[in-house]
Amino acid sequence: MKKITSFVLKVASRCNLNCSYCYMYNLGDNTYLSQPKFMSIETITIFAMKLNEYCIRNDVKYLQIVFHGGEPLLWSMDNYKKSVEIFTKTIKNVTFDFALQTNGVTLDDKWCQLFKNLNIRVGISMDGPKKHHDKYRVFHNGKGSYDKVMTAIERGKKYGFNSILSVVNLDISPEEFYDELKNLDVQNFNLLLPDGHYDNLPDGFHSDKVNTIDHTPYADWLIEVFKIWKTDTNRPMIRFFRTLIELIMGEQIGDQMLGTLTNGVAVLETNGALEVSDSIRACYEGITRNNLNIFNNSIEDLHDDPLFEIYFNSHSMLNEKCINCLLSNICGGGFLGNRYSNENGFDNPTIYCYDTIKLVSFIQNDILSSLPNDINNSLEIHSLDYAEMVHEINISTSSKIDKSIKNKLNSFKSNVKERNITC
Template sequence: MASAPPFRQFVLKVATRCDLACDHCYVYEAADTSWRHKPRFMTDEIVRRTAERIAEHATAHRLPAVALVLHGGEPLLLGPTRMRATLTTLRDVIESAGCAVDLRIHTNGVRLTSEYCDLFREHRVRVGVSLDGDRTATDRHRRFANGASSHMQALRAVALLRDDYPDIYAGVLCTIDIRNDPVAVYEAVRDARPPRADFLLPHATHSDPPVRANPEQAEYADWMLEVFDRWNAESRPFPIRSFTSVLDAFRGLPSGTESLGLDPVDLVVVEADGTLEQTDSLKAAYDGAPATGFTVAEHSFDEVSVHSGFEARRHGLADLCETCQRCPVVAVCGGGLRTHRYSAPSRTTPPVRPPDPFDNPSVYCRDLKELVTGIRTRTQTSVVARVPAQRSLGLSADVLHQLAHGYGDAKAVAHLNRFQRSLHILLLAKVFAAAEGNSGSLQELVDAAIAMLKTLDAGHKNALHDVLGHPYTSVWALRCLDDAQSGHANPEDFAHLASLAAAIAIRAVVDAEIEVPVRRGAVYLPTLGRLVVGADAGRSLTMRISGGDCDVFSAPGWQGVRRVALPSFAGGGIALEDTDPFRRCHHWEVAQRLPDSDATTWIRTVPAAWDLLARDHHSYAPGIAAGLSTIVPLAPSLSGRAVSSTARRAYGAIGVALPVAATGPKGPSASTLALLMIHEFQHAKLGAVLDMADLHDPHDTRLFEAPWRQDLRPLEGLLQGTYAHVGVTDFWRVRRFTALDSEEREHAEEEFALWFRHTLRATHVLAGSGSLTPLGLHFVEALRTTLEAWTSKV
């Protein structure tokens, strides 16, 4: 195994010129002028050499996947013929090394055509488009050299992707200008219906500061919070990375972007001439700032990886200035983008040891702090009912012993299930009360749904509990209640009561006729699926239910929830949930509706993972079978890392991207999926316990060392991580003996030793925090006992 930290993301500058003349471009209009000396296009030879170097790097580090982004300039200037050759070479060379390739391209959209989109679909390339908002916002910067507007071309590009090629539509990037109307910009981006979007701060430094009307005001934060408020009021119709990264960081999760958070950066740029550079944004700092002196022809990526510029972005908090290290929001903002911390050295007589020009707070420091604080203030209120801690925990000594030690059999998990069911019933009652006066023009539909739900509750409790037990029903209920409490109730959310009633009636085999809402072009039936009816279908439609059947099931647009049959599970199997609109609460992007081929792979891989769990991991398998009802397929990570998630309020569900090997030459990675199932269900169990009792002081806002991360974590995040990693450690402990080949057993030994050390260290940090309740101390001491029982095995 190579010792240099690996790169997982590669930006290839396949074209170095652009057909627009944007005056805010960091490539052509900023401090760096190296583009003047670059060839216009990356040659076939450099493409192939780059692919060979990436394959070599992936093999050395055993990377299951890498992410490649074709960039420029404007990459579509390459032309379809050269583009096809480039894509073919990249895929053939890298995938022949057993490494999957996530290919993306970012374009201004001017030259995007159906011919290009067909090519990208063929080579599985996802396309992102720059769109700065409405016509006024776009024309402020994004013009042709003759001054003509590029707005219509950008709109045409997103319309082409949105309407004809949604499977390759990656999303929209918008560069902020505070002189533009934030609501108008947001609405223009929203109308593009992107699968995700990002609002980017314009690249600036202390030497070349951003445009401001009042340097004493956090104008960029004010602008972004206006967008956040509108996005939040509309129930967050699509992920906006600028906001989801902050929300994720509050929960102790990775930010997913180098602009926020303290996660190490694993990206390298390959220029058209084969030179290897650091992140492009550094071009805004000074001429030559991204340069490394390395080339793809003469140097491996391992040699580049130890360059000081890359090392400076790997050490989290330690890389930041003292002001940032002392800041209470540093774990969320991460000091901002490194480029934005640059200040040109003084031209006076240089000191013996010149200062680091990046050792400063961000030029957007005030904005980042106000943005983080503003989002926290807007989202910190929760209406989840808490049960008084010790008195009502109601766990038997045996159940408490199992959960505290990190385990939990079917009996223990059944206790958590019962509590969650009672919590869901309480939430539904609260939604009934909050719906009065909050449903607007849909009030009649909501009132009829409530009446039907009360009738069904009287005679069909099993069907009612099946639907209320759906993990994302509680996510929906909490959204309704949070929004109503904040004064931003969404009538469409309350109208979802009718969808619940319809799903319960179908399950209860009740004959009924019920009006249900149309939400973003579809009718959703929780636990059953959705009917896609299109954007012009109106706000509701009437469904007819008879004998457990429904007229929508035979409609052309019906997309049922697929299930993986596992007889040992409480519900007879696991649902692959790729239809529910409220599943978008995971910190990773959820996958769109799975094509049949992908669904088939899932249906084949999940049982293989379960067989491994049932055979080798008896301390976890019965609890998972009793409590896990749903897997939400997630989109793969650009970095190639394993992707999984547990949403705190979606008990019974986990989010997972099918391990990359499942689509590669080695076939499904059942062992990786088994590991992720243990890891995420540990989070689910502890989250359910925390709904029942406090394990720590919720008012302690300090940050603590997490041995497996470079940044500091809040207390609950550390507790959750520790509990989950006890399961991870145990997985590798067993895998040392059950893996089929010696190489895999050796890998398991390394992983076990690593996670044992990290997790044991974390129990000491938790115990020394001074903020655990007596029950929390009991849990941490029990976890330490579990780990120490394995000491002789290390």
């Protein structure tokens, strides 16, 4: 049974920064221009009513509400107070997890106190040392935002906000990156791989070398960071590594990037449109658009959206190589948006396929080499050879992809206009 338990609310469809890699504004999709700048309280009210009905019908007991944008701090303080009150009064018998992801540049004490009072967890985005952060995360006048973000991180710590999110930037050396991370002195850190796909390659990939055995720029970088992190006796939690380690050890966990769990995440746009995860927008203009709107539809209607079906099941609706891959329980074929190509739609391994194989092989072998033999013998994992694994996925055809799944994955290679979208 499909269940959506996490809702990303695009409370502002504009941003006070102009980050060069932003999937909202600078990667393939300009449909935000037709959106209202802010979500109204009327939209929140209707959404909360529909969400209450959805929770009752689908026996949802836990709800994550993520305030997002654009930049969510462009929304008013009053709107946050009203929204949390509307949600908690309208929807009974669920446990709420309120969260917010900000670029931090206007996060002052008033905001911090408000979020603490409303029990909203705050995550701040930053991208490494000043010269690197300021290259990408810039204001509309081109000025870097590093100093303001650092002030926000320091301020946030006083209120217990300890969560930082960074996009991997290969221009930063792993040592420099880790030094910066330690300087921040935060406990909870996560790394994101850059958006991108076969027809819009992430930085650092060479088009003639993608998924060739010696071209694994992200694995090479991450392995070096992993080595430093592992030897640090006072290491912060890096969720990306932790998730990989837990998956290697057989835990049933994961997210939209890794593992085999379903992705019960939906997005509510400022105008009430109900859509699939917005980072898939980096594939092409309008790919997430459908005809659904919270004013006219129930939340269950999203279950029938063909893109939502693929996104929700993205770790089980796999390309044939992934089906035959020994690491599919860990990798899950990767994040759906990283699987896109104009030629095959989502019927590809992730653009980070070889990087994933190399990184997982390294970490798995490292775990094994750290443990005594008697423990190793009792574990259900064994050492991996990166070259052999790559060879294996390229020759193994023992399992075939289901035809209807292949057709569904391929159906997204065409232009959005063919999906008959009217809003």
